[in-house]
Amino acid sequence: MSPSTASPGARGTDQSATPADADAPSSADIIVTGLRASQQASIDLKRAAINQVDSITTQDIGKLPEQNVAESLQRIPGVTITRNGGDGQFVSVRGLGPQFNVVTLNGRTLATDNIGREFSFDILPSELIAGADVFKSPMARLNGASIGATVDIRTLRPLTQKSFVLAGSFDMQYDDLSAKWNPRASAVVSWHNADETIGASLVASYQKRNVRVDSFDIGAGWVRHSNNDDYYKGRVASSVGTFNNVIMPSNISPSMSFSDRERIGLSGTIQAKATEELTFTGDAFYSRLDQLDTGSGLAYDFSGGTLSKMVVGSNNRAVYQQFTGGTMDQIVTRTPRKADTLLIGGNLTWDHGPLKISGDLSASRATRRGNDDQYFSTIRRTNTTMEWDSRTGSPIFNLAFSNPGYANAPTDLSHIGAHYEFAGGTNTTDKTLEAHIDGEWSPTDDVKISIGAARENRDKLASTIAQPGASQCAFCGGQVYYPLPSSLFSVTPSNWFPGYDGNTIRQWVTYDPREMARTLAGFKSTAPGFVGYQRPVYDPAQSSVVKERVWIGYLMFDVKTELGTMPLAINTGVRFEDTSFSSDGAAQTIISAVSNGTGQNTIVLSPVVPVGFKGHYTDLLPSFNARLDLTDKLVIRADASRVMSRPTLTDLSPAQSILSNPGNEQITRGNPNLLPFRASQVGAAVEWYIDRYSLLSGAVFYKSIDSFVSRSTSPQKVDQITFQVNTPTNGKGAVVKGFELNYRQAFRNLPSPLDGLGVQANYTYTASDANYENQVTGTSYGLEGLSKNSYSLVGFYEKYGLQARVAYSWRDKYLAQANGRNGLPLYFASYGQIDASLMYDINSHLTLSANALNLNNAKEFTYSEVPEQVFGYRLTGRRYLIGLRAKF
Numbered sequence: 001m002s003p004s005t006a007s008p009g010a011r012g013t014d015q016s017a018t019p020a021d022a023d024a025p026s027s028a029d030i031i032v033t034g035l036r037a038s039q040q041a042s043i044d045l046k047r048a049a050i051n052q053v054d055s056i057t058t059q060d061i062g063k064l065p066e067q068n069v070a071e072s073l074q075r076i077p078g079v080t081i082t083r084n085g086g087d088g089q090f091v092s093v094r095g096l097g098p099q100f101n102v103v104t105l106n107g108r109t110l111a112t113d114n115i116g117r118e119f120s121f122d123i124l125p126s127e128l129i130a131g132a133d134v135f136k137s138p139m140a141r142l143n144g145a146s147i148g149a150t151v152d153i154r155t156l157r158p159l160t161q162k163s164f165v166l167a168g169s170f171d172m173q174y175d176d177l178s179a180k181w182n183p184r185a186s187a188v189v190s191w192h193n194a195d196e197t198i199g200a201s202l203v204a205s206y207q208k209r210n211v212r213v214d215s216f217d218i219g220a221g222w223v224r225h226s227n228n229d230d231y232y233k234g235r236v237a238s239s240v241g242t243f244n245n246v247i248m249p250s251n252i253s254p255s256m257s258f259s260d261r262e263r264i265g266l267s268g269t270i271q272a273k274a275t276e277e278l279t280f281t282g283d284a285f286y287s288r289l290d291q292l293d294t295g296s297g298l299a300y301d302f303s304g305g306t307l308s309k310m311v312v313g314s315n316n317r318a319v320y321q322q323f324t325g326g327t328m329d330q331i332v333t334r335t336p337r338k339a340d341t342l343l344i345g346g347n348l349t350w351d352h353g354p355l356k357i358s359g360d361l362s363a364s365r366a367t368r369r370g371n372d373d374q375y376f377s378t379i380r381r382t383n384t385t386m387e388w389d390s391r392t393g394s395p396i397f398n399l400a401f402s403n404p405g406y407a408n409a410p411t412d413l414s415h416i417g418a419h420y421e422f423a424g425g426t427n428t429t430d431k432t433l434e435a436h437i438d439g440e441w442s443p444t445d446d447v448k449i450s451i452g453a454a455r456e457n458r459d460k461l462a463s464t465i466a467q468p469g470a471s472q473c474a475f476c477g478g479q480v481y482y483p484l485p486s487s488l489f490s491v492t493p494s495n496w497f498p499g500y501d502g503n504t505i506r507q508w509v510t511y512d513p514r515e516m517a518r519t520l521a522g523f524k525s526t527a528p529g530f531v532g533y534q535r536p537v538y539d540p541a542q543s544s545v546v547k548e549r550v551w552i553g554y555l556m557f558d559v560k561t562e563l564g565t566m567p568l569a570i571n572t573g574v575r576f577e578d579t580s581f582s583s584d585g586a587a588q589t590i591i592s593a594v595s596n597g598t599g600q601n602t603i604v605l606s607p608v609v610p611v612g613f614k615g616h617y618t619d620l621l622p623s624f625n626a627r628l629d630l631t632d633k634l635v636i637r638a639d640a641s642r643v644m645s646r647p648t649l650t651d652l653s654p655a656q657s658i659l660s661n662p663g664n665e666q667i668t669r670g671n672p673n674l675l676p677f678r679a680s681q682v683g684a685a686v687e688w689y690i691d692r693y694s695l696l697s698g699a700v701f702y703k704s705i706d707s708f709v710s711r712s713t714s715p716q717k718v719d720q721i722t723f724q725v726n727t728p729t730n731g732k733g734a735v736v737k738g739f740e741l742n743y744r745q746a747f748r749n750l751p752s753p754l755d756g757l758g759v760q761a762n763y764t765y766t767a768s769d770a771n772y773e774n775q776v777t778g779t780s781y782g783l784e785g786l787s788k789n790s791y792s793l794v795g796f797y798e799k800y801g802l803q804a805r806v807a808y809s810w811r812d813k814y815l816a817q818a819n820g821r822n823g824l825p826l827y828f829a830s831y832g833q834i835d836a837s838l839m840y841d842i843n844s845h846l847t848l849s850a851n852a853l854n855l856n857n858a859k860e861f862t863y864s865e866v867p868e869q870v871f872g873y874r875l876t877g878r879r880y881l882i883g884l885r886a887k888f
Contacts, residue, residue, distance in 0.1 A: 051625040070121035077740035077762040086876035093149035095766035097785030102144030111366035111430040113339040116648035125205040125265035127186035137639035140556035140573030158199030167887040177877030178212035211259040220250035221821025248318040255297025291337040296510035299329040322387040336370030371425030375513035380419035395873040413486040424466040424536035446560040454552040464542035544585035544653040583672035585654035593721035613672035647674040679705040693746035711819040734770035756799030787812040801841035829861040
């Protein structure tokens, strides 16, 4: 058994079982100190399990193969990830997105700073974990309601380590796009006494990064316009002529964003054996991520000026436009994310021969703060000539704008007026409280009966501040306070999107939005209808509290027998979950909405009315898992179960947001009447254990999902303005099916020095018959987050104190949002990334390391409906790390 292996339900114990079975090899059989040993440990965990489980393990104490937990998980068949600024953030399993997967820490629910249920792995330092298990088929005692998978993160257990361990590492990281070096450090100490009756461990990590992302975006999406609609009426030159329902972009925006990130992580464990039968384990985990994202970009605003030239290409899509006498916006954003995550748990286990009883109590809290320092600010230049051309052969368009009154318009620090100022945002608090009691009785060596009960409470609070009414648009048009002092402004770096040599704008004006707000707050005007800049206040219509209360009970049987002469292990049981929830917030409606004639809509809202909802549902979830050993090396598995996932907390909230930009008017709100996702699933696997370091396996899966939550979009006209109202609804079900192939081998039988070579490879195919209709476009779409094809390739070499590794992961395109901007489906194009690492053992205590991430300089590409309709094209750049690791 791996020293750090976790048992589902055995939360916080000495973890003396593999993820699904107690038949693991002893801890003396595995010493996890390298790439081959890490591969061996993962294979042993899979071999011993009854259900379908895949694992990652550390190369050494406090050292994952990758720099990020999510990026290590993507090496598992069926697992894909999405990224944030180049870092793995969310995990999807077998085509089902992060909202369908449960993440636990030592079997306990971990709160998340997101508004929904999805867990952000970027708050989790990789140095703090000992490994992770991905449970693809459930068992009755497994904590986590999920139609996708349960991902259980394991932390260090001092009683399973050597009597004393001290290790530490220090890296310097270089991000080539931001051109900055930053430190990363970690330390691990673990101790237990000679009698192995008391032990303690502490793991700490620190990381600082300066991330830069260069983007080309169609910020407000793609829209359809005609020459005589309300948007263009009277603004089309005669040379353009008439046009009808032409698809064209809105707010074309090259931009730079900078993310300053500082993360601290701590994990501590105390274990004590009061007697041979009684063991206490106490855990604490803490992570703090202090992140500040600032962005600056142009925003071609087509709501002003005259459309003087246009070329329409195939499918009635504009490929070139020129505007004269128009308006050019420049947008600056400031988005703090101060995320704190804490989990504290205690476990008491009494192991008396055939009878074992365990009690576990844990609490977790995650907060996200910073909304009082969040800004979306826009300045405007008037009387400009603008043109764009998408016939470049690249997702990046050619761009230019000028003004007859002054030269170098993009970088001119004068002639600037205020346009749109918005401050505020949403803070979240997620709180969990869990109490579990589990019992096991083994009347014989071949039979085990497990029974348990639990209570799980979860509260998700969203608190929003926003500027009152329509006051954020007090300066719309750019003429109210003109010009703004040039001392407010500076110019962005000149190397936007290095490597791209197209004819486009690469520099523009930027500023501190807080200084802008202070300047505008002091401005007074006698202009008709003028409303001065107002500080944000608490907005109950965008705030909510969702509470869940769940009673759980289960009964489970494990039986070992033989089919002929072949060993057969069976796990079967039933889990009962009774869920009650409440959703409280406030409602507000739009009373009037009219255009103010300066490029923005003015809206009037009704008074706030409190609203509240309650719901209740019950689920009975049977499960069956079987493992048959055809030979010592050939294993087959089968599983069948009923599973469920609760609706994401975002969708249950009554909170709503209103977007009133011309051509992009939307109302988005939740729906507390949503039902849970329920599914029946079956699976099978064949596994050939070539040797202790090598495995060839295949698995098939089939999930019949009763219903999905889909997005319903319907028009609502208020006065002159038609809003698209976007609401989640209970939609029809779908089937998700596919297969996985997995190959791992260490070529120990090759002649030296080639016997240090090894490989890991996996491929997953996932398909679905989901067929939903986009009510805006009339087109059909499938499941969000599902990539049909994905694979991972890893080659490694380990010998003579050298460890070298090259890894490539690729996933097919997938639907990111069924109803994105303007109701259009948003897709994420296929993405592949190469990473490499090199380590050399100077001696038994010191190791030098070098790592390179995103060596192929991959770009992230999103699009609306079809690739020709670019939504975002992002460059995150390469990252390099050099460091030293010590262990004693």
